[in-house]
Amino acid sequence: MIDLRSDTCSQPTDAMRKAIASAVVGDDVYGDDPTVKELEREVADLLGKEDAVYMVTGTMTNQVGIRAHTEPGDAVLFDQNAHVYLLEGGAPAAFSGVLPRLLPGVRGIFTANDVSAALGVSHRFFPSTIPAPVQLLCLENTHNIGGGKIWPIEQLEAVCAVARARGLALHLDGARLWHASAATGIPEKEYARHFDSVSVCFSKGLGAPVGSALAGSREFISRARRFKQQIGGGFRQAGIIAAGALHALRHHRDRLLEDHEHAKLLANGIAGLPGINLDVSSVETNIVRFGVTSLPASDFVERLYEKGLYVLPSGTDGVRAIPYLNITRKQIGEAIDIISAVAEAHSGSAQDGQASAAMSGSDRAAGY
Ligand SMILES: Cc1ncc(COP(=O)(O)O)c(C=O)c1O
Structure with missing residues (x-):
């Protein structure tokens, strides 16, 4: 997990x-x-x-x-x-x-x-x-x-x-x-x-x-x-x-850059996957927010959960992931693999270009 x-x-x-x-x-x-x-x-x-x-x-x-x-x-x-x-x-x-x-x-x-x-x-x-x-x-x-x-x-x-x-x-x-x-x-x-x-x-x-x-x-x-x-x-x-x-x-203040690096690594690994909307340059610290267009965010999060990756749904079409102290680089790699597998599996239903709160940094409440 x-x-x-x-x-x-x-x-x-x-x-x-x-x-x-x-x-x-x-x-x-x-x-x-x-x-x-x-x-x-x-x-x-x-x-x-x-x-x-x-x-x-x-x-x-x-x-x-x-x-x-x-x-x-x-x-x-x-x-x-x-x-x-x-x-x-x-x-x-x-x-x-x-x-x-x-x-x-x-x-x-x-x-x-x-x-x-x-x-x-x-x-x-x-x-x-x-x-x-x-x-x-x-x-x-x-x-x-x-x-x-x-x-x-x-x-x-x-x-x-x-x-x-x-x-x-x-x-x-x-x-x-x-x-x-x-x-x-x-x-x-x-x-x-x-x-x-x-x-x-x-x-x-x-x-x-x-x-x-x-x-x-x-x-x-x-x-x-x-x-x-x-x-x-x-x-x-x-x-x-x-x-x-x-x-x-x-x-622990001195090690925070490691979390920022892990967040960037995760963002780079999943940006461009089918049905995922993510502007990598929007990741400035330890929080990664991305939009999903292939499934409702809560379903997407459920599919990840079944494969052992826990992230948060945010609004109807956004997802949030945050690396921290106990998360290793290896786990970030595994998280990328799990997100890729789910994104690929549902690529048929992706609607390219669909607006997403998380990818656009939209002003409406993202939920969490
Ligand atoms: C920006 C921000 N402020 C305040 C809080 C509230 O902190 P706590 O969960 O300790 O009440 C949070 C919690 O995530 C937060 O993200």
């Missing part, structure tokens, strides 16, 4: 298991867990922020971040395919009570003009009490539904500058910020300095079993800690899992 459904499917290495087994722990709710504190300090330093707080998931760090920046009834600008908006269980509405205002990103990348257009202009005939006040802009780098797309740094700066000038707070969903930095050589803190808060995940490409961190100013993080507690995020001897995250942070 080769599992390319998600980089969250990684298994801890032996060294990571040893670090977990020997973790020194305390009650984190009392601020007593030395391993959690060490992790929070290292993350804050790495991101150039005053403080950070460790939580169980990226959903929690993102949503606590949104809650800490807003009050119910505020509006928040999201890319139309943002994970925080589409794939976090409706939390912006349920937990923060905010109104999503959507930006027309292409593979997750929107422009400064998009932000200006969404904010509109004030006029004395249009009282500012009428619309929900936009308090926050969220941005995702790299972008999951956008196929691991990296934000071009100049465009990111321009977008943040416009939002900042209009008084908005800025939150970065950096679940895979590590991958952007590994690919571009731009340090994480260089991306992070444009934002008031940054969420990063240890449980995806870095290969830790659990956890994410939210970083920001001391004042912001102390407010965030209140909301973390409010949703039951006080997790006592959390050093047990923080030790895995710390190990991942210290030892």
Whole structure:
């Protein structure tokens, strides 16, 4: 079985298991867990922020971040395919009570003009009490539904500058910020300095079993800690899992380029197969998204599953595959063989030129 459904499917290495087994722990709710504190300090330093707080998931760090920046009834600008908006269980509405205002990103990348257009202009005939006040802009780098797309740094700066000038707070969903930095050589803190808060995940490409961190100013993080507690995020001897995250942070950032290479290898191996739509140049980091035109994506994924390859269907005609820590080059070769066999077997039903969400990087929600 080769599992390319998600980089969250990684298994801890032996060294990571040893670090977990020997973790020194305390009650984190009392601020007593030395391993959690060490992790929070290292993350804050790495991101150039005053403080950070460790939580169980990226959903929690993102949503606590949104809650800490807003009050119910505020509006928040999201890319139309943002994970925080589409794939976090409706939390912006349920937990923060905010109104999503959507930006027309292409593979997750929107422009400064998009932000200006969404904010509109004030006029004395249009009282500012009428619309929900936009308090926050969220941005995702790299972008999951956008196929691991990296934000071009100049465009990111321009977008943040416009939002900042209009008084908005800025939150970065950096679940895979590590991958952007590994690919571009731009340090994480260089991306992070444009934002008031940054969420990063240890449980995806870095290969830790659990956890994410939210970083920001001391004042912001102390407010965030209140909301973390409010949703039951006080997790006592959390050093047990923080030790895995710390190990991942210290030892696995440098190996991410291997995953990017495997993603490219996979993309090169399957682009051009009958019924597969994939622009290899769209693969910038560890996520491979491709369109299938011979079968509905869910059927295609089922045929792969029968042959021992697990990938995710995405929308009706897209597929997602993600290499990670435990996936070898040999397994990528085997995955290519399995996809080739299924594509060839159904080549008769391929409708060339049929539009596909995954291949075109279309703006509609790809599903996952
Ligand atoms: C871009 C992005 N943000 C946030 C999350 C949420 O992370 P978690 O699954 O830890 O809640 C994910 C999960 O895959 C993600 O891809």
